[in-house]
Amino acid sequence: MGKCCKCNRRLLCMCLLPCMMTGHLLVYVMVSIFVTISYTPPKINVHYIAPGISSNSSALASHPLGPFWNLRLEDSALWNQLQHAWDRQHNPILRGNTTGVTGKPRVKLLSEIEEECLSDCMSHKCSVPRMDDINSLPEQMRAFIRSMHCREYPLLINQPDICKRNNISFGLEGPMLLMAIKSQVGNFENRQAIRETWGRSGLVKGESNKKGLLVYTVFLLGRQDSSTGPHPDLKNLLDLENQKYGDILQWDFRDTFFNLTLKDLLFWNWLEEYCPTAIFVFKGDDDVFVRTGALLDYLHKQWEEHNLWKAYTNETSMNLFVGDVINNAMPNREPSTKYYIPERFYKGVYPSYAGGGGVVYTVSLALRLKEMSEKVRLFPIDDVYLGMCLHRLGISPSHHPGFLTFDLPATHRNNPCSYSSVLLVHRRTPKQMLTLWKQIQNLSQC
Structure with a gap:
């Protein structure tokens, strides 16, 4: 009789053990989900507007606020447009694509149009890159835009x-x-x-x-x-x-x-x-x-x-x-x-x-x-x-x-x-x- 009770208890333990482990796992998962939902990431503020304090300041954010190199084209920003065109031109996958998806010849990239004006760098006759409201900018910015495609000087x-x-x-x-x-x-x-x-x-x-x-x-x-x-x-x-x-x-x-x-x-x-x-x-x-x-x-x-x-x-x-x-x-x-x-x-x-x-x-x-x-x-x-x-x-x-x-x-x-x-x-x-x-x-x- 005693041996039979021991066997029953052992069998009961073996049956209950998976249930207990499953229960513990379920509790762990629920707690993890609750912590994840309730967690609010710390807000990172901009502490620096160039030029200003350096990174050894304790008040400075230590992690980037966002990606510097944004693959999405910023249509309203001239530098971003020009860089986007160069990124496409230097992309080994896109570089060999001479026609669009529809089979029509692709539109000439802005950077390629710009190359046609390089011979006029010293005379400043080149009007590319173009910017509609360039005259509203400070003179040093206007001068930079007019010659920013020029890289060779004697x-x-x-x-x-x-x-x-x-x-x-x-x-x-x-x-x-x-x-x-x-x-x-x-x-x-x-x-x-x-x-x-x-x-x-x-x-x-x-x-x-x-x-x-x-x-x-x-x-x-x-x-x-x-x-x-x-x-x-x-x-x-x-x-x-x-x-x-x-x-x-x-x-x-x-x-x-x-x-x-x-x-x-x-x-x-x-x-x-x-x-x-x-x-x-x-x-x-x-x-x-x-x-x-x-x-x-x-x-x-x-x-x-x-x-x-x-x-x-x-x-x-x-x-x-x-x-x-x-x-x-x-x-x-x-x-x-x-x-x-x-x-x-x-x-x-x-x-x-x-x-x-x-x-x-x-x-x-x-x-x-x-x-x-x-x-x-x-x-x-x-x-x-x-x-x-x-x-x-x-x-x-x-x-x-x-x-x-x-x-x-x-x-x-x-x-x-x-x-x-x-x-x-x-x-x-x-x-x-x-x-x-x-x-x-x-x-x-x-």
């Missing part, structure tokens, strides 16, 4: 051998770092202060690594913009400066704020032809201050780590891009600012990008950016355009807290020890550069 001053100087005597193939500084014809004082301080060419020692590394500096110039008013003729002075220092690169285009993007494109072309053996490029403005020794220490460490891992990963190229990274930026819609981008020209958010005061990237990446730029329409804000090209390459810019493109707090600017963790700081006059350069030589005592 070199007025070149330095074809700058990256070959002293290489043999130093036993090096090329420089460790090429400083490419965006300047203007009249900024003689800025260029001279840079030459005497952080932009010296030659063997430069790091702060912790005392081994000398080869550094060369070039200044990127367009021609004086006559539309901003009468300017004294500084050509002879510029020629004398170039004869003495041999570090000027000048192209025949108007040197305006919206044409800074051209300096990137034209510099990449020059880099590929005349200095492909350099390892890193620093691209910055002529009013920044750089702790060159500390920057070289950082880059030398990055390069050594890359070479160490290269043997294991077979990754020959290094895609380093470092600066003060800005996320979730929206175009500035205030017409009174120089950063103004009207909705009629561009719709959408900006990709992650590094503030244009100064960035560092590898030459191998620069050459990839050059290739990608041929598929990305020119944009009037140069650092945003760099972010667009990086986005298309699938590369994210790396944030470094030492790149202070929005300066130190006012209470710390006059304290030399405040610069002990800084690689770059923006907005310094030539006099301030000279003073600060002397002060940071004793940072080891801080």
